[in-house]
Amino acid sequence: MSHEPRLLEVRKNVLKQNDVIARGLRDRFRLQGTYVISLVSSPGSGKTTFLEKTLTLLRPHYRVAALVGDLATENDALRLARSGVPVRQITTGTLCHLEAAMVEHSLNDWNLGELDLLFIENVGNLVCPASYDLGEDLRLVLLSVTEGEDKPLKYPTIFNSADVAVITKTDLAAAVEFDDLTANANIQAVRPGMCVFKVSAKTGEGMDAFLQFLAQKHARSSQKTSV
């Protein structure tokens, strides 16, 4: 008698449901001409401060809005709202990351056609958000100088899933003896060719270069849309 296990072959992507919704979102964003940028990082890396500064600087030139994920509070949404752009909070409860369905749900009654740029701030977490496509065009991973240069090596999955790295709080770099070259080498090790920006949202240093980059990305994507 054979004791070979009976195997029934199936092939099912466990995250299919999320991926399908994310694809739908991406199509919708493209159709409406909205360029979507998500932000991931560990808690306390300065995501909200960086985003508030970005929104404030973009607001005179673009129609901008933001979604922000947080476990329990609406503090981040209140801070971002000071920039004067529409902001909506996604409270995830105990969930440590955003999923495409949450983004879809919170966009339900928004007219995307009225937006040039939409930012999605993920929950502060360098592990779980890596697995979930949100339909974004560009994923930024933030790394503050106070966290140490080896963060990319400790969390290669999320750094590899991102398109651009932003080093924040550069005004504190000297005080914490942040080693720029090592940080950059570590980023390139886990994501060769990744574009890196160094900014201080506090002093404004480096923000110009980042905003120019975004403007180019947005212009390129709207060209594609209008063709």
Add this chain to the structure above:
Amino acid sequence: MHELSIAMSIVDMAQEEAERRNVRVEAVHLELGALSGVVKEALLFSFEIACDGTPLQGSRLVVKDVPIEVYCPVCNMPKILASMQWFCCPDCGAQTSEVIHGKELVITALELKQ
């Protein structure tokens, strides 16, 4: 820790498939990529909890680890990364971020009860 919600998805999908084909599941076979963002040990632990009270209770999760495979533009062929901290060809050292495999999170088979 998002492994519990992933384990619950696995149980749901396996259960749905089992019902559709009218079979009983002994084990669920899964391919898990090193870049999937899912921790194997946490997933195995969560799977047991996710199975509780479902027809899959007592079933096993059989995980096949999928290493990161990249495309080396210099050697002009796929290569397995030696370390996920170093995205470069293990043979010629060329940097590459073109990932071919390693993001899998896929149910590949159901092992049936005899």
